[in-house]
Amino acid sequence: MDYMIETQQLTKCFKRKTAVNQLNLKVPKGSIFAFLGANGAGKTTTIKMIMNIIAPTSGRATVCGVDSLQLSPSQLQSIGYVSESQELPEWMSCQQLLDYCKPMYPSWDDNFCQALIKQFDLPLTEKLRHFSRGMKMKAALICAMAFRPQLLILDEPFSGLDPLVREELIDGLLEITSSESWTIFVSSHDINEVERLADWVGILHAGEEKITEGVESLQNRFKHIEILLGDDSTQSTKLPENFISCQQKGRVLRLIHDAYQPGRTDEEIKCLFPTTTDIKVQGMTLREIFIVLAKQYRLTSGRGGV
Amino acid sequence: MNTIQLIFKKDVLRLRWLLVCWVGIIALRCVISSSFFLDNIETQTRMLQSSQWIFSLMVFMLFVLIPLLVHDDSLIGSTAFWMGKPLSRKALLISKTIFILSFFIVLPTTAELLTLAENGITAHYLWLAMPQILSTWGGIALPVFLLASMTKKFSHFAIALFGIGVFCIAASLVEKNAFNFIMSHGEQTPDNYFFFIESINITICIVNAIIVGLSALTLITYQYLTGDTRKTTSLTIMFSIVLIIVNYFWCWDFMKTFSTHDKLLSSPPKTQIQLLLQTTNQQSQPEIVKFANASNPFTVEVNYYLDLAPDQFVVNIFHEHYQIDSTAGLIPYDWRKESNENNDYVNKEPYLISLINLFKGYHVIPSIEQSSKRKPSYQYTIDGEESFEYPLAHRQLGARMFWQIYRYQITSTVPFRENAHDKFFSQQFIVKNIEKSTDEITAIILEKQAVLKYDLLATRDINNIDDYDSSIQWNNAIYLLRNNQTQEIVFPSFDSDQRNKSVGGPFRILEGRVRYIHFFGNDNAPLNDDWLKDAELIRVDAIAEGRHLYTHGFYAETTELPEE
Numbered sequence: 001m002d003y004m005i006e007t008q009q010l011t012k013c014f015k016r017k018t019a020v021n022q023l024n025l026k027v028p029k030g031s032i033f034a035f036l037g038a039n040g041a042g043k044t045t046t047i048k049m050i051m052n053i054i055a056p057t058s059g060r061a062t063v064c065g066v067d068s069l070q071l072s073p074s075q076l077q078s079i080g081y082v083s084e085s086q087e088l089p090e091w092m093s094c095q096q097l098l099d100y101c102k103p104m105y106p107s108w109d110d111n112f113c114q115a116l117i118k119q120f121d122l123p124l125t126e127k128l129r130h131f132s133r134g135m136k137m138k139a140a141l142i143c144a145m146a147f148r149p150q151l152l153i154l155d156e157p158f159s160g161l162d163p164l165v166r167e168e169l170i171d172g173l174l175e176i177t178s179s180e181s182w183t184i185f186v187s188s189h190d191i192n193e194v195e196r197l198a199d200w201v202g203i204l205h206a207g208e209e210k211i212t213e214g215v216e217s218l219q220n221r222f223k224h225i226e227i228l229l230g231d232d233s234t235q236s237t238k239l240p241e242n243f244i245s246c247q248q249k250g251r252v253l254r255l256i257h258d259a260y261q262p263g264r265t266d267e268e269i270k271c272l273f274p275t276t277t278d279i280k281v282q283g284m285t286l287r288e289i290f291i292v293l294a295k296q297y298r299l300t301s302g303r304g305g306v
Numbered sequence: 307m308n309t310i311q312l313i314f315k316k317d318v319l320r321l322r323w324l325l326v327c328w329v330g331i332i333a334l335r336c337v338i339s340s341s342f343f344l345d346n347i348e349t350q351t352r353m354l355q356s357s358q359w360i361f362s363l364m365v366f367m368l369f370v371l372i373p374l375l376v377h378d379d380s381l382i383g384s385t386a387f388w389m390g391k392p393l394s395r396k397a398l399l400i401s402k403t404i405f406i407l408s409f410f411i412v413l414p415t416t417a418e419l420l421t422l423a424e425n426g427i428t429a430h431y432l433w434l435a436m437p438q439i440l441s442t443w444g445g446i447a448l449p450v451f452l453l454a455s456m457t458k459k460f461s462h463f464a465i466a467l468f469g470i471g472v473f474c475i476a477a478s479l480v481e482k483n484a485f486n487f488i489m490s491h492g493e494q495t496p497d498n499y500f501f502f503i504e505s506i507n508i509t510i511c512i513v514n515a516i517i518v519g520l521s522a523l524t525l526i527t528y529q530y531l532t533g534d535t536r537k538t539t540s541l542t543i544m545f546s547i548v549l550i551i552v553n554y555f556w557c558w559d560f561m562k563t564f565s566t567h568d569k570l571l572s573s574p575p576k577t578q579i580q581l582l583l584q585t586t587n588q589q590s591q592p593e594i595v596k597f598a599n600a601s602n603p604f605t606v607e608v609n610y611y612l613d614l615a616p617d618q619f620v621v622n623i624f625h626e627h628y629q630i631d632s633t634a635g636l637i638p639y640d641w642r643k644e645s646n647e648n649n650d651y652v653n654k655e656p657y658l659i660s661l662i663n664l665f666k667g668y669h670v671i672p673s674i675e676q677s678s679k680r681k682p683s684y685q686y687t688i689d690g691e692e693s694f695e696y697p698l699a700h701r702q703l704g705a706r707m708f709w710q711i712y713r714y715q716i717t718s719t720v721p722f723r724e725n726a727h728d729k730f731f732s733q734q735f736i737v738k739n740i741e742k743s744t745d746e747i748t749a750i751i752l753e754k755q756a757v758l759k760y761d762l763l764a765t766r767d768i769n770n771i772d773d774y775d776s777s778i779q780w781n782n783a784i785y786l787l788r789n790n791q792t793q794e795i796v797f798p799s800f801d802s803d804q805r806n807k808s809v810g811g812p813f814r815i816l817e818g819r820v821r822y823i824h825f826f827g828n829d830n831a832p833l834n835d836d837w838l839k840d841a842e843l844i845r846v847d848a849i850a851e852g853r854h855l856y857t858h859g860f861y862a863e864t865t866e867l868p869e870e
Contacts, residue, residue: 053384073309073392081390089378089387091320100316103307104392153390 002029004151004183005050010059012045012207019045021207022059027185027200031214032177034198035187036290042207043187044085047155051081064151077105080144083155084137090129094122094139098146105147113146119172134165141169145176154186158193170196191290201286205297215286222289223260224282227253230275239272244292256284256292309393313401317375324371325409331367332417335360339421368410368447373463376402376454381533383458399530402451403523410447415439425754441515448522455529456538477550514549521545722749722787722841733783737843738820745827749843751785753819785823786844787831794831795844798823 005027012020020042027033037043048054050061052071061068066075089097094117102108117124120138128136137157144152158166174197177184188194202212211218229251239246239255246255253273257265260281270276284292307315318325338353338360379398380386388398418439419432453470457463525545529538720726720737727736739750787796827833 048384051390053389073394073397076390076392079390083385083390085385086390087385087387089316089320096319100312101391103312104309 003027004029005063005185007061008059010049010061011057012049013057019207023209025202025209025212027183029183030181031200032184032198033200033202034194035185035202035204036191037189037204039189041204043204044155047153047187051153078150080149080152082140082144082157084157084159088128088136088140090127093125093127095124097128097139097143101143108147112148113142116142116145134161137161148180149182152182152184156187158188166193173197191287195286203293210293210297218289219283221259222284223257224284225255225257226280227269227273227276228278229253229273230277309397310401313398314405317378317405320378321371321374328367328371331360331364332414336417336421340424365446368450372406372447372450373454373460375405376451377459380458381455381530382535395530399527406447406451411440411443414443441519444519445515448519452522452526455526456535517549716844716846718845720843722838722843726843745833747825747833749823751821751823753821784846786846787825787841788844789831789837790840790842796825796831799826
């Protein structure tokens with residue numbers, strides 16, 4: 001598999017704090033990769049190291065096959081970058097901003113740009129300083145997409161936006177990505193924002209990578225399991241590690257399994273609970289999976305979760 | 307369009323209205339500095355006074371425009387718009403540098419050179435002036451550029467600037483006191499003091515400005531290419547300390563080499579003018595000027611040096627007693643206070659002796675005023691600058707002399723009537739008014755000249771440095787009346803002036819002056835209407851040939867007053 005972004009033992013320390021700790025990340029080419037983590041997990045720091053905005057303390061990152069520290073303007077011409085903290089030249093109008101960005105990218109597509117403007121419905125002659133937060137984000141997205149980048153990096157693009165604007169942006173991205181073979185790397189602290197978009201997920205907690213996996217694969221292995229027991233006696237069986245969050249109410253035992261395999265897991269359950277009369281398996285949404293994992297990390301590290 | 311051009315164009319677009327104001331102010335300064343207003347004294351005065359403010363405004367604008375330019379693509383932090391875009395640090399550096407060089411250094415320099423040219427400065431002197439003017443604007447703009455590149459936004463820039471200002475004031479106080487301490491406690495001789503003064507001249511200013519400008523450019527390049535603000539700050543501080551130390555301890559001796567000119571000595575100015583006008587062939591003799599007071603009689607003797615043979619005197623080359631070492635002229639206040647004498651040379655007020663007055667009889671031309679009111683101490687001033695206390699030992703007064711060597715030449719001859727005018731080199735004058743009374747005539751003359759010199763500490767013309775050609779000295783122009791028929795010459799009896807402020811800046815572009823010159827008639831030149839109808843006004847200018855510095859030229863000891 002080709003990877004658009006790869007990091008190896010990527011680390012960033014700020015004085016006494018380690019913001020990113022030996023991160024090994026692989027973002028497959030052509031994927032929409034959701035980079036999740038709580039506030040302060042190290043997502044923005046990771047992205048800035050990938051974009052060579054800040055230098056890593058140790059380790060390395062490669063972007064489009066090039067070491068991030070060697071990223072030159074020619075490589076950046078195929079990378080679109082939008083960050084919620086990035087400053088826009090507010091003295092410019094939207095049209096002036098686009099006119100300023102256009103000569104930077106040889107692959108700038110005017111027709112595509114116009115289509116994006118129409119889709120996001122932005123006033124071209126108004127100064128950016130008069131734009132709302134959502135409009136500024138749209139303007140930044142147009143600048144980052146109009147040249148059809150190979151890699152689109154979005155750092156918390158939906159942060160602080162109202163649900164309607166968020167939906168508009170996500171719909172817009174979905175529409176575009178359905179026809180383009182871009183790699184999109186989007187970071188967020190809210191799974192709701194990216195659930196519809198992502199086909200790969202990476203979870204960062206306290207600067208450390210916890211999971212990097214395809215959404216389908218995640219959803220295949222994480223399952224809600226409801227076990228109907230023969231009696232309501234309390235089960236004291238010691239459960240294997242894969243059984244998470246076990247709760248019993250009367251004869252019903254509910255748990256989550258993080259490595260479900262049809263048939264095999266059912267057999268395992270019957271061995272553990274001989275009085276089992278019925279097993280119901282339900283899939284989990286990405287959000288539910290994320291919450292379960294976040295709680296687990298919090299328990300293991302003793303730190304606050306999302 | 308490459309990225310350098312793209313950034314440049316973006317910056318011009320952003321700052322377009324401020325740039326229009328900037329160019330407008332430069333143009334305004336050129337207009338009011340032009341030779342257009344020569345014959346209108348009121349307008350000239352207002353123009354020249356307002357021009358002083360314009361330079362200050364321009365400097366202020368630099369402190370606003372440059373940070374606005376640099377902070378639009380800030381190097382500090384990680385949220386600037388250019389980060390993550392295909393814009394290299396190198397492109398940013400080149401674009402911003404070209405912008406600053408074009409608009410804030412080359413443009414005002416060109417404007418000033420054009421103004422000087424319009425005012426009569428020749429190409430030769432324009433060429434000499436260019437490094438001075440360039441280094442002025444570069445010495446201001448580039449350090450501001452450096453500071454802006456090390457800050458994220460204007461508020462940070464302003465705070466840093468304030469901090470630097472406080473530091474500079476504190477450092478100068480420490481330096482001054484340290485210097486005084488060293489000089490009062492060390493075995494320093496007068497030589498060192500005078501070399502200090504001698505060294506504070508335009509060459510040091512230009513050299514420093516060039517060094518500061520080039521160093522700032524180097525540090526700016528480092529900052530842009532590496533983004534390592536911490537290291538840039540450390541290097542800047544280190545460099546500043548080195549520059550201060552070099553100036554303090556090394557530049558004096560280095561500049562000393564430019565301070566001496568071996569020139570010949572001759573007789574006083576008035577005699578030489580007469581020689582010039584071929585009305586006399588007299589050579590003057592040495593003079594002895596005597597001081598005395600009741601308790602501490604002493605003499606100051608001025609002699610020509612025996613190593614200068616008379617045949618080395620050249621017609622029209624002569625000296626002028628311009629300045630005497632303070633220790634010679636500085637008669638301690640407590641001595642003067644006790645004296646029974648009270649005349650021009652010894653008085654009881656805590657004034658310094660007007661050194662020039664010691665040779666009053668030889669001076670036709672007013673020179674730099676030396677006397678100033680001081681507290682009773684050994685402090686003294688030269689050129690209006692505060693000096694340090696120099697302790698006297700054993701009542702022995704040491705002295706040295708500076709000989710300012712001038713060559714007088716007739717630069718203009720015009721009929722003596724109102725509105726007569728002339729223009730030569732960078733000088734212009736017009737006879738605005740002639741007021742007659744019984745046997746006195748007052749000529750009111752408007753003068754204007756373009757000069758190139760720093761007036762930070764020593765007003766020394768740039769052209770007076772090492773191999774430059776001599777130049778006309780403002781203070782040494784004399785107006786004489788001569789009758790064409792009788793060839794009688796009348797020297798001015800009294801000459802006062804009101805000086806207008808010149809165009810501002812560390813060097814002056816233009817100076818305006820109104821001179822009130824009084825001529826008294828005598829038996830040979832009655833200055834009546836008959837005499838005046840054939841009269842012409844002659845302007846004699848002193849061309850500075852250089853200076854000759856004698857160390858320990860003469861000394862005086864407190865002795866008994868010799869018998870007459």
